[in-house]
Each structure stands twice: as structure tokens, then as C-alpha cells.
Amino acid sequence: MNFELVDTPAAFRRAAAQLFHGRGPCAIDTERASSFRYDDRAFLVQVNRRDAGTFLFAPEGHRDALREALAPVIGGTDWILHAAGEDLPSLAELGLHPGTLFDTEIAARLAGFERPNLAAMVGEFTGVTLDNGYGREDWSTIPLPLQWQAYAADDVVYLSALAEGLTEVLDAAGKLEAAEQEFEHVRTRPAPAPKTWRDLKGISSLPTGRSLHLARALWDYRDARGRATDTSPHTLLGSKVILNIAKNPPRTPDELGRVRGFPARRRDAIEEWYAVIERACADAPSRWPDAPRDRDNPPSKSSWQRHHPESWQRFVSAREEVSRHADDIDVAPELLVQPALLRAVVWNGVASETGAAARALSAAGARPWQVDAASAAIARGLRAADSEAT
Helix, strand or coil: CCCEEECCHHHHHHHHHHHHCCEEEEEEEEEECCCCCCCCCEEEEEEEEECCEEEEECCCCCHHHHHHHHHHHHCCCEEEECCHHHHHHHHHHCCCCCCEEEEHHHHHHHCCCCCCCHHHHHHHHHCCCCCCCCCCCCCCCCCCCHHHHHHHHHHHHCHHHHHHHHHHHHHHCCCHHHHHHHHHHHHHCCCCCCCCHHHCCCHHHCCCHHHHHHHHHHHHHHHHHHHHHCCCHHHHCCHHHHHHHHHCCCCCHHHHHCCCCCCCCCCCHHHHHHHHHHHHHHCCHHHCCCCCCCCCCCCCHHHHHHHCHHHHHHHHHHHHHHHHHHHHCCCCHHHHCCHHHHHHHHHCCCCCCHHHHHHHHHHCCCCHHHHHHHHHHHHHHHHHHHHHHC
16 A cells, blocks of 8 residues: 655645545545643544545644645545544644535444444455554654554545445435435534533532532643643543542542552652642632532433433433334434433423424434434333323
């Protein structure tokens, strides 16, 4: 397989010129290093186009130059990606945006394949076995080992053939229009909001304003330190460790070192993080944050089941009907109706009628094909629960 690593502005321009003279969609992927670096920016952008070749763009240190060379050539054109939602944000940071999108992972899931990962799909449609050995490596490494480069190139070389094969399967199953709606939804989805301390998984389990304040102080310090050193915050202090400390604040440095998961072996870690804890614990209660409120969002599953059992049973019944219908039409239930969307619709008290379910789904952001396919199933589940409750 032929590919070229390009890592200078002059090389960017030359590769972009070759891609300009290619034909068909651009097959694109990225490699990131979020397990090692502060953010999720791309350290490699792989682009393949028929009659042009495969290029591995290494943008670090020349990100503006990459945008200037590549955006006029591939921006606004037809793109093929696998699991595009993972790559589009980092590509957008480079000023690269698709005109249309074909997502082979979504297509495979809609087509009913049990293993929609790239390696399985490439094997299914081309007979080629991909090497899965380097996906978790530190892609900010310079220079990139040749084996890693070959692995990265493989991620785009077969995408055009895969998209063509999946298009035929979807068209034959009458699912091509649904797939196109999903692709457009992913393409136009807003960039995710920056994470804050309130996004810590399990934050709602903290019992007091004091514990929330401590969690916030630890998160803020971790974030600032990660940003300053371009280090993944989670490698500095795990989120579960933050919650453990916030629930039961250690009274001494020795107690901190015994907190499960705390990096006690790291030089000066105990002294550094205990200083953060001491400062937070010394703050006046007036600085403590308010506890989060559910407002219009569904509560946690356990809270919903415990405090609103009838509403919870409506959700369970609707979910079961959606799952049965998804099996009937050979679509993954979570693709037919995303779990969070179904929870929101039922929690807001939708009536047990098909029309009401359709309106609620549409208002919550479901695509037209989802509304058409799932409304009746949801209504059946709600009616069954309401009938049982009476």
C-alpha cells in the first residue's frame, strides 16, 4: 500500500494539489491523543481519494498552514468517515467541514450488522484483514513509527469501497433515506459544549455543598494543570478519585495517599493535591455551589424508579416495545430511538397515542424516519403501562 506522511507547509500544498485532481469522495480519518494530551485535537489527518493517493497530514506546529492548504480542496466536498462523530470536532478545529457525509459505522448499524466496527466491515466487504494494534497509542509521538503510519493509512484506503457496498445493502433494504437523515444529523450537529466540573459522572451522588465545592476545586485545578502542561487531566487525577475525595475528605496527607486510585507513588502528588483540598475546605460556605437540579431532565434511573414508579413503568414498557420493533425491522434499538431521547419523551408525560408520541419525538429532535418508525411502538408501550396501572 502506498501512502505519504506530510508534515510541512510545502508538503501540505503539494498533497492538497494531488487531492484536488482526484475523483470521488474524500475518505477521511483522524488520530488523536486525548489519553495523553490535554484536548482531543488531531495529530494526524488521513485523506484518501481515488486517483490521488493516501496522505497522512501531521498538523502539529503548522495547523494554520494545513487549513490554508486543505480547506479549499476538501472543505465542502463529499466525505466518507467511520464513526464520524468522533472525528468531526477535531477536523472542525482545523477549519475542515464536509459538504455531505457518509458514515460507514452508522450505515453498518442501520444495515443490521452485529459488528459495525471498521475492521469487521472492511473484512465483510473486501476480505481484507486490518491490523488493530495501534489505536490506543500516543499519536502525538514524533516521529511516528512506520507501522503506525501504515495502520492509519488502512483506516481510509478501504472506505470508498465500503461506502459503495453499504449503499447497495441499505438501498435494497429500503433504509438508504433513513441513513442519509442520520448522516446529515451528524454533519450538522453543533459542537459539544466544553466540559465543566458538573459533568463529572456521579456528581449528583455528592451529599453536601461542601463536597460539591471540593469536587469543583479538584476539577478546576486538574483542568488548569492539564491545560498548562498539555497533559490529559485524567492522567493527573481520575474522576472517580475526585468523587471519592469529595465524599470523604481526607484529614491528613497520609489519608489522601490511601484513597483508592490516588497516584501516591507520583513524586510530590500527595503534597500538591492535599494543598488543593486544604484550601477548598477552608473556604466559607458562601462559596459552596448549589446542588444540581433535574428541572426538565429525567432523574437518574434509580431515583426515577424509586420516586416515580408509575412513570418509570411507562418508560420500561415503551422501551420494551421499541426494542421489539427494532428487532422486527433489523435496526439496533439505540439507533431507532436514542435512550436519552426516549427517557426525555416519557418523563415529560407524553400521552399514549401515536400522534402524541410522534409530536413529542419530533420536538425532542428525532429524525423523520425515527418518528415514522418508532411512534406507534412507543404508544403501544405507554398504553400497556397505563392499562396495567388502572
